[in-house]
Amino acid sequence: MVNGYAAASLAEALEIRSNQKVVPYAGGTDLMVENRSGVDYLFLGKIPELRNINEDDEYIRIGAAVTFTQALEDKKVPALMKEALKRIAAPAIRNAGTFGGNLGNGSAKADSVLIEFVSDARLRLASRDKERIVDVDKFYLGRKKLDLAADELIVEILLPRTGLDRYSYEKVGGRNALAISRVSFAGIFDERDGRITKLAAAFGAVADTVLRYKDLEETMLGKTLDEARELKEKYLEGYAERMVLTQGRVSAEYRKKVCMNLLGDFLAKFGI
Ligand SMILES: Cc1cc2nc3c(=O)[nH]c(=O)nc-3n(C[C@H](O)[C@H](O)[C@H](O)COP(=O)(O)OP(=O)(O)OC[C@H]3O[C@@H](n4cnc5c(N)ncnc54)[C@H](O)[C@@H]3O)c2cc1C
Incomplete structure (x- = not known):
C-alpha cells in the first residue's frame, strides 16, 4: 500500500515538499523496484x-x-x-x-x-x-x-532549440529492449564557414556520471576539417588517457574500447 499525496498543481506540490518528508515520483518505474517501506510519496503525474x-x-x-x-x-x-x-x-x-x-x-x-x-x-x-x-x-x-x-x-x-541536427547516437546493450544500457554514446557536430563550431561527445553507463570532456572538445573548435584530421590522433589519445570506467558486468577494458570506437565513428561520420 502506497502512502502519500497527489498534488494538483506545482504550487501545491512545492508546498507539500516544503512541509513534509516525501519522496516525489511520476511514473514510478524506478521507485517500484526499490520497494521502500515507511515512506510517504508525492505523486507528480497529474x-x-x-x-x-x-x-x-x-x-x-x-x-x-x-x-x-x-x-x-x-x-x-x-x-x-x-x-x-x-x-x-x-x-x-x-x-x-x-x-x-x-x-x-x-x-x-x-x-x-x-x-x-x-x-x-x-x-x-x-x-x-x-x-x-x-x-x-x-x-x-x-x-x-x-x-x-x-x-x-x-x-x-x-x-x-538549435544546433542539434548533426549527430551520432549509439546504444550498445546486451538484451536490447529491456536492457539498461551498457555503453551509450551521443555526439553533436556543427560547423560554420568551414570551421568547427561544435564537437560534443558524451558517454553514458560507463562511469558514475555521464562522461564529457569539454576541454578536449575545445581543442577542435575553430579548426577546419583538414586541421581537425591532423589533430585527431592527439584528440583521441586525450580521451584514452582520461576515460576511467567503472567495472560492470562487462569489463571496463572492453567498454573503453567500445567507447573509443564509437568516438572514432562519430568523427569519421563528419569527415574527421
Ligand atoms: C524494466 C525496466 C527497464 C528500464 N530501461 C531503461 C532504459 O532503457 N533507459 C533508461 O534510461 N531507463 C530505463 N529504466 C529506468 C526508468 O524507467 C527511467 O529512469 C524513467 O525515466 C524513470 O521515470 P519515472 O517517472 O518512472 O521515475 P520515478 O520512479 O517516478 O522516480 C525516479 C526518481 O526520480 C525522482 N523524481 C521523479 N520526478 C522528480 C521530480 N520532478 N523532481 C525531483 N525528483 C523526481 C524520484 O523521487 C525517484 O528518486 C528502466 C526501468 C525498468 C523497470
Whole structure:
C-alpha cells in the first residue's frame, strides 16, 4: 500500500515538499523496484505544469512529468532526443517513465540524460520560495548524488532549440529492449564557414556520471576539417588517457574500447 499525496498543481506540490518528508515520483518505474517501506510519496503525474512540452526563442522546454511516449509523439522534440527515447526499454516503461524520473534516479545509464549532457541542456528547479536554473552537468555531483535540495523539485528540462541536427547516437546493450544500457554514446557536430563550431561527445553507463570532456572538445573548435584530421590522433589519445570506467558486468577494458570506437565513428561520420 502506497502512502502519500497527489498534488494538483506545482504550487501545491512545492508546498507539500516544503512541509513534509516525501519522496516525489511520476511514473514510478524506478521507485517500484526499490520497494521502500515507511515512506510517504508525492505523486507528480497529474500536475499540468509538469506535463507540457513548450518552446521559447532559445529552448524546447520539457516538463519533468512528460513521459517518453508523449515526447516521441511531439514534433517539437529534436530527432536526437527521440533516437535515445526509442531505445528505452519496452513500450510499458516508455509510457510511464518520465524525464524528471530519469534525472531524479541519478544514474549514468539514464538515456534521456545522455542527450541532455551532450546538448548542454539546463534544468529548472523550484522550491516553494525560489527557483533556479542549473546546467545538467552541474546537477550531477556523483553517483546517485544530485544538486537537489530536500524541498526542491525538477520542473523542466531546457533543451537548446538549435544546433542539434548533426549527430551520432549509439546504444550498445546486451538484451536490447529491456536492457539498461551498457555503453551509450551521443555526439553533436556543427560547423560554420568551414570551421568547427561544435564537437560534443558524451558517454553514458560507463562511469558514475555521464562522461564529457569539454576541454578536449575545445581543442577542435575553430579548426577546419583538414586541421581537425591532423589533430585527431592527439584528440583521441586525450580521451584514452582520461576515460576511467567503472567495472560492470562487462569489463571496463572492453567498454573503453567500445567507447573509443564509437568516438572514432562519430568523427569519421563528419569527415574527421
Ligand atoms: C524494466 C525496466 C527497464 C528500464 N530501461 C531503461 C532504459 O532503457 N533507459 C533508461 O534510461 N531507463 C530505463 N529504466 C529506468 C526508468 O524507467 C527511467 O529512469 C524513467 O525515466 C524513470 O521515470 P519515472 O517517472 O518512472 O521515475 P520515478 O520512479 O517516478 O522516480 C525516479 C526518481 O526520480 C525522482 N523524481 C521523479 N520526478 C522528480 C521530480 N520532478 N523532481 C525531483 N525528483 C523526481 C524520484 O523521487 C525517484 O528518486 C528502466 C526501468 C525498468 C523497470
